[in-house]
Amino acid sequence: MSYTYEYPHPAVTVDVAIFSIRHDALNVLLIKRALAPYQGEWALPGGFVEIDEALEHAAARELKEETGVDAGYLEQLYTFGRPDRDPRERVISVTYFALIPSDRLEIRAASDAEGVGWFPVASLPELAFDHAEILDTAFERLKAKLDYSTIAFQLMPATFTMPELRHVYEVITREEIDKRNFSKKILGLGVIEPTGEEKREGAHRPAKLYRVIDRSKVDVIK
Amino acid sequence: MSYTYEYPHPAVTVDVAIFSIRHDALNVLLIKRALAPYQGEWALPGGFVEIDEALEHAAARELKEETGVDAGYLEQLYTFGRPDRDPRERVISVTYFALIPSDRLEIRAASDAEGVGWFPVASLPELAFDHAEILDTAFERLKAKLDYSTIAFQLMPATFTMPELRHVYEVITREEIDKRNFSKKILGLGVIEPTGEEKREGAHRPAKLYRVIDRSKVDVIK
DNA sequence: GCAAAAGTGTTCCAGATACACCCATGT
DNA sequence: ACATGGGTGTATCTGGAACACTTTTGC
Numbered sequence: 055m056s057y058t059y060e061y062p063h064p065a066v067t068v069d070v071a072i073f074s075i076r077h078d079a080l081n082v083l084l085i086k087r088a089l090a091p092y093q094g095e096w097a098l099p100g101g102f103v104e105i106d107e108a109l110e111h112a113a114a115r116e117l118k119e120e121t122g123v124d125a126g127y128l129e130q131l132y133t134f135g136r137p138d139r140d141p142r143e144r145v146i147s148v149t150y151f152a153l154i155p156s157d158r159l160e161i162r163a164a165s166d167a168e169g170v171g172w173f174p175v176a177s178l179p180e181l182a183f184d185h186a187e188i189l190d191t192a193f194e195r196l197k198a199k200l201d202y203s204t205i206a207f208q209l210m211p212a213t214f215t216m217p218e219l220r221h222v223y224e225v226i227t228r229e230e231i232d233k234r235n236f237s238k239k240i241l242g243l244g245v246i247e248p249t250g251e252e253k254r255e256g257a258h259r260p261a262k263l264y265r266v267i268d269r270s271k272v273d274v275i276k
Numbered sequence: 277m278s279y280t281y282e283y284p285h286p287a288v289t290v291d292v293a294i295f296s297i298r299h300d301a302l303n304v305l306l307i308k309r310a311l312a313p314y315q316g317e318w319a320l321p322g323g324f325v326e327i328d329e330a331l332e333h334a335a336a337r338e339l340k341e342e343t344g345v346d347a348g349y350l351e352q353l354y355t356f357g358r359p360d361r362d363p364r365e366r367v368i369s370v371t372y373f374a375l376i377p378s379d380r381l382e383i384r385a386a387s388d389a390e391g392v393g394w395f396p397v398a399s400l401p402e403l404a405f406d407h408a409e410i411l412d413t414a415f416e417r418l419k420a421k422l423d424y425s426t427i428a429f430q431l432m433p434a435t436f437t438m439p440e441l442r443h444v445y446e447v448i449t450r451e452e453i454d455k456r457n458f459s460k461k462i463l464g465l466g467v468i469e470p471t472g473e474e475k476r477e478g479a480h481r482p483a484k485l486y487r488v489i490d491r492s493k494v495d496v497i498k
Numbered sequence: 499g500c501a502a503a504a505g506t507g508t509t510c511c512a513g514a515t516a517c518a519c520c521c522a523t524g525t
Numbered sequence: 526a527c528a529t530g531g532g533t534g535t536a537t538c539t540g541g542a543a544c545a546c547t548t549t550t551g552c
Contacts, residue, residue, distance in 0.1 A: 056280050062327040063285035066368055105284040105366050109357040133355045133370045135331040144327050146288055148355045217531070234533065235515065258530035259522035439504070456506065457542065480503035481549035
């Protein structure tokens with residue numbers, strides 16, 4: 055089967071930068087490329103958009119197929135189209151930015167990836183294509199959105215403590231945050247509520263557990 | 277000549293939403309489609325990306341070819357790819373957001389557009405394809421960026437007065453702005469300087485003229 | 499001299515920041 | 526009992542919002 059056009063057409067792919075918190079660090083999900091080009095190198099999960107498929111659907115599908123992961127939050131990031139970014143043919147990549155709560159990190163490697171793994175953003179391997187640039191753009195988006203949206207909750211498990219949430223902010227911004235001011239600000243948003251439970255952990259006072267009131271909502275604040 | 281691929285490829289276009297201030301109103305540049313589909317309807321300037329052409333280059337080129345306009349400021353907006361957005365074939369449109377200072381609005385209609393015109397965003401004609409949605413996204417981007425960047429200066433002529441600048445903000449946000457607070461805030465940015473000249477206009481005190489210190493720079497503020 | 503719009507400074511309020519002590523737990 | 530980290534409130538600072546009168550011009 056082949057497809058013929060009067061003018062040359064680029065290929066269109068989607069690539070997904072999906073972040074999670076693992077072991078107190080911000081991680082990103084990568085796959086090891088099974089095929090040339092860049093065979094054996096790590097890359098963002100992604101692939102070709104099907105001809106009748108919505109872009110966001112393609113992003114969610116590729117992520118699921120290649121890694122077994124269902125993104126909790128998915129938004130379009132940027133479209134990368136440098137003419138030489140893929141050695142095979144002209145490929146335009148519509149990239150997505152995704153987050154997943156840290157209690158849903160199961161990975162299932164799939165057929166077209168030799169390996170799948172979470173990597174701390176602080177120590178990434180060399181990446182195929184222009185994926186380092188994509189990842190950098192995604193990380194900047196994440197950092198910016200922490201400030202003016204409630205996106206951070208998309209990284210949290212069903213219940214979490216204030217110190218855990220604060221730690222997520224600290225890991226992403228790489229800045230220390232005062233716990234009193236932080237708690238005041240977060241509670242002031244009115245988007246989380248105490249579960250009434252506590253979390254005992256280590257030789258110190260237990261922390262109160264909270265849950266997000268409306269999981270699906272990402273508010274823009276201020 | 278024809279081009280054949282093993283898998284179906286979508287077509288990729290760029291479309292540009294370019295804004296300017298004309299007659300004290302925010303305007304957008306549209307072209308009247310010469311060919312089907314949507315023949316005779318108004319649409320955003322745009323067209324197919326050439327196979328070896330950078331996306332931003334394609335946006336600037338189509339804008340120039342179809343309207344004669346050189347955008348002063350151009351940034352990628354969003355990529356629209358609903359499978360049925362074009363009746364001919366699958367078309368993915370990488371859209372751009374552009375601004376042009378109000379002293380460079382010359383339009384030169386080109387071969388593949390019966391007409392080209394500036395339209396106030398407050399009274400737009402019906403638009404072809406999903407261009408109304410694109411325009412809406414672009415307008416929201418413009419409004420948002422007024423608040424946290426110095427993008428508004430990209431709409432201003434080489435020299436302008438404080439009331440003129442304030443009027444641009446008012447036209448876009450549709451809110452009245454206090455002139456004392458506005459002037460304080462803008463001057464505090466440190467990105468404009470007085471020319472020393474004044475603009476006499478009407479039966480009232482003349483307004484001081486200002487110019488942008490670094491025309492090419494769009495700062496993120498705060 | 500009158501109408502019209504430009505220039506200019508101070509007070510007030512809200513949200514952000516800085517900061518320290520007590521509490522519940524595990525060992 | 527002590528070490529560890531969690532919980533909590535107040536004073537201060539800073540940036541934004543509200544607000545009115547004088548100045549310069551054209552007619």
